[in-house]
Amino acid sequence: MEYEAVIGLEVHVQVKTHSKMFCGCKNEFGAPPNTHTCPVCLGMPGVLPTPNLEAVKKTVLTGLMLGCEINRICKFDRKSYFYPDMPKNYQISQYDQPLCLDGGVVLGKYAFPKDAQKDPIASAKKNVRLIRIHLEEDVAKSFHFETTSGIDFNRAGTPLMEIVTQADIASPEEAFAFLSTLQQTLSQARISDADMEKGQLRCDCNISVRPKGQLEFGTKCEIKNMNSISGVRRAVAYEITRQIQTISNGGKISQETRRWDDAAGQTYLMRTKEQAHDYRYFPDPDLMPMRTDLGLVESMKQQMPETPSMREERYMRDYALNDYDASVLSSDIDLSHYFEGVLNAAQGDRQKVAKAIANFIINDLLGLLGGADQTLADCKIMPEHFGGLVSCVDAGKISSKQAKEVFVEMFATGKEPSTIIQEKGMVQISDEGALESFAKQAIEANPKSVDDYRAGKMAALNALKGQAIKLSKGKANPQLIGEVLEKLLNA
């Protein structure tokens, strides 16, 4: 029997803010343990939470970027359970009135893993619908030593966004594409660095399988503890196989939470449904409900940055870039800014120049950066210089082949293109007198071609042009030398 997988994700994203969600402590990763704490985030007796407006705004912004509806009135609720990493033994979260509802993430072809981009689903522009996005506080971090445990409360109370999808995802590759698109969107808008390896983006996957064509869902398992997007792909793939095998062998899937071990490449049972918590949600009486319709949503709409997918479309529309180029250039905000900076500095036809810049970036620059183990921030090529180089080619001052050589030199030294062109003696000869002398030499040395031309064979002109350029040691401006030759032959 053929089976299909049904997958929904719950994604936790650390929101990049100056201070924590409900107190004034710094929201900073990597500080010595328990240095960013105060009575509020330690849950001392008598303290009260004060909501962080910056986190609320960033969550609203996320919602707007992902096409969500922003709840007009939302509130915070208490989610109760006991755990040492939770100072109050309840978490301030949002239950039935979250900040954002609905919305979705469209999976672009190049968000899929490289080896899956040829799959037709990658080109289908599938929309993974969201159920909600809500804001809550993160818990502390536990460390387990040989005989004792330690808790670092620096993370306790930092703002955390939870994004919940519909069960729209059908494969490990789609889960990968969803997370990489989300990661790009959030990091580009400076909402979160969303780095899974640093725990800034954490993902729980709800997975079930069912015979193909069956409407009813199978029993789901929740998978936790993936720490990279490719790890999610591996874990989902493993779990789908495990479930199909279990069912095929006559077994039953029981509803449970499983832990992914990336090194072993397996999931392990953590707890079954019988051990599930009753969180006893109720509205947090310490926090007033919030109105978002009194200017907050409007002001965030005005501040809404372009999403990677919006930018990709713009590049294709305005500069006629192909989908691959457009997606690579939109995948990283710094790269997009760099590309547009170069484009602004370059003279010439927009579309032609844009394509030339895209080629340089994708075919040359990214490789050079990779080879030198550098990021764009280290790149010595100033956008103005880059633009100047492209203008030179566009104006016919140097050939594209020469330009590649110049580009490598610019990358290594940061020098201006004109300096390198001069140093290398690459300047094209455009002086009419000089060109005439090369043209005359070519005419004298090739009487047969001259005759052919005069007999009406236009191809003979190209042969003469080649000769003249050769005589100039490749420095003659190809277009101008042609014109000079024609003038002399027709005289």
Add this chain to the structure above:
Amino acid sequence: MELFFETLTGLREKLATKKVSPTEVLDALKKRVEAVEPSIRAFNHIDWETARAEAAALTPEDLAKPLGGVPVAIKDVMAVKGQPLTCSSRILKGFVSPYDACVIEKLRAAGAIPLGRANMDEFAMGSSTENSADGPTHNPWDTGRIPGGSSGGSAACVSADEAIVALGSDTGGSIRQPAALCGCVGLKPTYGRVSRYGLVAFASSLDQIGPLSKTVEDSARILQVIAGHDARDNTSAAEPVPDYLSGLNQGVKGLKLGVPKEYFIHGIDPEVEKIIRDAIQHLSDLGAEIVDISLPHTNYALASYYIVAPAEASANLARFDGVRYGARVKDGKDVIDTYCRTREKGFGSEVKRRIILGTYVLSSGYYDAYYLRAQKVRTLIRRDFSEAFGKCDAILTPTTPTPAFKIGEKTEDPMQMYLADVFTIAVNMAGICGLSLPCGFAAQGKHGRLPVGLQIIGKAFDEATLLRVGQAYEQSTEWRKERPACA
């Protein structure tokens, strides 16, 4: 007259004119505490040394401030930096607060000296101060009786002149009920009037800090200092704070005072009812117009309160787990065992009863039937009051159905204990303000004299009217001059 008999208003005059020094005031209070505390037990702890150091550090400018040099007793539920904060619970034994509550900051800024940790029912849950890990406080009018609760220590220390004035907290009557039973003035401000930052939460949507004092004017002076918006308390109101003293002596002529029929119910002590009726007549004689009103949902206040308050408490008290602070059992098998046994040992039975009740009503499947429904009842109670305030400026009721009862009399019957707050709870549920002040004595108890309190209920943020009515009554009667037997 001994200094400790002074009112806040009287003492301030002596301090401002340098007739006495803050240190002399402390010395007088210390003498008084040493004399009567063995029979009253109003305090869990008093740090005389710190208080003396703070008194000595007061500058002439400090002494010119509204509360300059005045020691204020603090219920052991509000955080004072460097002082124990136990909430009269074993679970917070040894805990020292690392910060000042907002009200403490405000008191200090006004020149006051926080003095002593007043005893209370554990985590403010109770009506008699018997639910204290430190043992009960005794009523100064009859030490065989309870002082009321949960701010029983605050009421008793003011009544017994161990303190000039005190702060209490009121979730369902915990300021007004002990004030009534100990014969002092107690004010529960409107929800949001005073910041709760630094008040250990019992039921967050009901808790409010307020003064217990010897006179109405003293309460007005304290409220003036502690009221106002605080950015750290999201539920504190941005309402402007009026001058509570300027309108104090306007009298009651022209005011309409409502008397709700639902507050003169079967079960009210006949003597108490008579005293309250006399007080109402007295206010009428002073020129107030008395109008009959109805608060039809009064009957449901107590039941819905005992859903809302425990529900909130069950979450609020979850943090007391021994992990970060407070007492912890040493030999837990694992983390769950450590939690269970720490809380088993740390909490008293009334606190456990309410945590279990609150956990139950919030459980999946029960939420709608209990918590949500109770919140709806709350809306009806609030509506009752807003309709009533269309007909009157303030409402007059007894504060309690009976005078102080005997220690141990109701400890076996929680329902009987809960009924002690039957007249005060609706005010918290509606989020409005209430004042209790002495209005006579029932001829009961060891010495044949037990105080009775008149409750004046006001509109949201209209504490000024309560104080004005209270002042008119108090200044035209002699009750404030009565002293308990322990004096």
